[in-house]
Amino acid sequence: MWGRLRLCASLTPAYARYAIMSGVMTTDILNLYDLALPDLEALLNGWGEPAYRARQIYRQLYIHLVADPLAMTDLPLALRERLAAETRIGTLQLARLQTADQGLTRKALFQLPSGAVVETVLMIYPDRATACVSTQAGCAMGCVFCATGGRGLLQNLTPGQIVEQALWAARELKNQEPRTRNQEPTSSSKVLSPRPSSLTNLVFMGMGEPFANYDRWWQSVERLHDPRGFNLGARSLTVSTVGLVPGIRRLAGEALPINLAISLHSPDDVLRSEMMPINRRYPIAVLLDATRDYIAQTRRRVSFEYVLLQGKNDRPEQAIALAELLQGMLCHINLIPWNPVPGTPLGRSDRARVLRFQHELVDRGIACTVRAERGMSIAAACGQLAGVPVGEPIPLVGA
Ligand code: SAH
Ligand code: SF4
Numbered sequence: 001m002w003g004r005l006r007l008c009a010s011l012t013p014a015y016a017r018y019a020i021m022s023g024v025m026t027t028d029i030l031n032l033y034d035l036a037l038p039d040l041e042a043l044l045n046g047w048g049e050p051a052y053r054a055r056q057i058y059r060q061l062y063i064h065l066v067a068d069p070l071a072m073t074d075l076p077l078a079l080r081e082r083l084a085a086e087t088r089i090g091t092l093q094l095a096r097l098q099t100a101d102q103g104l105t106r107k108a109l110f111q112l113p114s115g116a117v118v119e120t121v122l123m124i125y126p127d128r129a130t131a132c133v134s135t136q137a138g139c140a141m142g143c144v145f146c147a148t149g150g151r152g153l154l155q156n157l158t159p160g161q162i163v164e165q166a167l168w169a170a171r172e173l174k175n176q177e178p179r180t181r182n183q184e185p186t187s188s189s190k191v192l193s194p195r196p197s198s199l200t201n202l203v204f205m206g207m208g209e210p211f212a213n214y215d216r217w218w219q220s221v222e223r224l225h226d227p228r229g230f231n232l233g234a235r236s237l238t239v240s241t242v243g244l245v246p247g248i249r250r251l252a253g254e255a256l257p258i259n260l261a262i263s264l265h266s267p268d269d270v271l272r273s274e275m276m277p278i279n280r281r282y283p284i285a286v287l288l289d290a291t292r293d294y295i296a297q298t299r300r301r302v303s304f305e306y307v308l309l310q311g312k313n314d315r316p317e318q319a320i321a322l323a324e325l326l327q328g329m330l331c332h333i334n335l336i337p338w339n340p341v342p343g344t345p346l347g348r349s350d351r352a353r354v355l356r357f358q359h360e361l362v363d364r365g366i367a368c369t370v371r372a373e374r375g376m377s378i379a380a381a382c383g384q385l386a387g388v389p390v391g392e393p394i395p396l397v398g399a
Contacts, residue, residue, distance in 0.1 A: 136208025
């Protein structure tokens with residue numbers, strides 16, 4: 001608290017009260033990424049600066065991706081120096097960067113001021129680039145098949161810490177070296193495939209459960225979408241939830257039509273509760289009621305994710321039961337062959353079982369695709385994000 005009060009000395013009293021109450025000030029110095037444009041205007045107003053200065057800074061942060069106030073050369077030097085002295089731009093420290101798939105999959109490990117770590121994955125395709133970002137360090141949901149769930153919840157991320165992961169991905173894309181023909185991954189092909197230079201999609205499918213950190217997470221959605229700044233279309237954003245029903249109901253009422261994915265993973269309550277403890281609180285019938293209401297209210301199709309575990313939830317009878325459960329619903333199923341997590345006694349469904357499962361669903365009129373995984377060699381695929389074990393030193397980049 002004292003740290004927070006000290007920090008507030010440089011802010012207007014009204015803004016300081018707002019900042020404390022809304023929980024945006026979680027570090028000992030104000031993180032500009034935690035501020036929406038009106039908050040930035042309030043801060044600058046308190047400093048006696050005109051509102052257009054706030055808009056200039058906002059553009060520098062989210063359009064030009066500038067992370068050093070001194071580099072904001074359209075601002076007077078005195079203001080740049082004040083920003084450098086009294087605020088910070090970002091709180092994530094890049095601790096490790098791993099690449100796979102010839103550099104087209106990139107996984108960053110970030111350390112938070114608390115020492116906790118989170119991971120972010122960037123996947124580059126010829127026609128799009130997708131960032132998979134974390135909303136919490138760790139996760140309290142304890143799903144047995146997931147690496148993140150194994151260590152419990154360490155901390156909620158602030159809006160700025162969620163946004164900053166997208167900005168990292170955007171900078172990676174902006175700073176890509178142009179490829180020569182020799183570096184082309186498909187060397188057999190003579191045609192250079194294009195590579196996007198900016199982020200086109202973002203999925204909240206990294207570490208953590210977004211709806212367990214709803215307010216901060218939603219602020220990050222609004223910031224990333226803001227056409228005056230980062231300008232990512234609502235339909236380019238997808239949130240995945242373990243099935244927190246209050247979050248689904250809340251999302252249905254939000255103004256931005258982002259995509260919703262729900263982790264289902266089993267057509268029956270006994271097995272789902274065994275795999276995902278949250279099912280005891282929100283069993284399948286309750287979850288699907290909320291989903292139907294969501295579809296009725298928004299008229300948007302939802303995706304169901306279904307992780308396939310050999311011999312557990314991948315039998316043809318289970319596919320048939322799943323098809324019955326979802327019959328008539330405006331939905332799509334994304335099958336995800338389980339990605340190995342060390343220390344779990346689970347197995348990944350083999351290709352034949354995956355295809356049979358898909359076949360049963362498609363046969364019954366359920367739209368269904370198998371997710372093509374990226375980054376398994378660097379543990380960057382779905383559910384493999386675990387950071388590093390507590391107590392293990394984090395290797396700092398350049399150290
Ligand atoms: N907490 C949210 C979002 C993060 S997990 C959720 O659970 O939906 C993103 C997706 O990865 C979820 O569908 C989750 O069930 C899936 N997942 C978790 N562990 C996995 C693993 N080891 N292999 C494949 N998918 C996994
Ligand atoms: Fe948390 Fe999602 Fe992993 Fe479950 S699958 S433990 S909700 S991150």
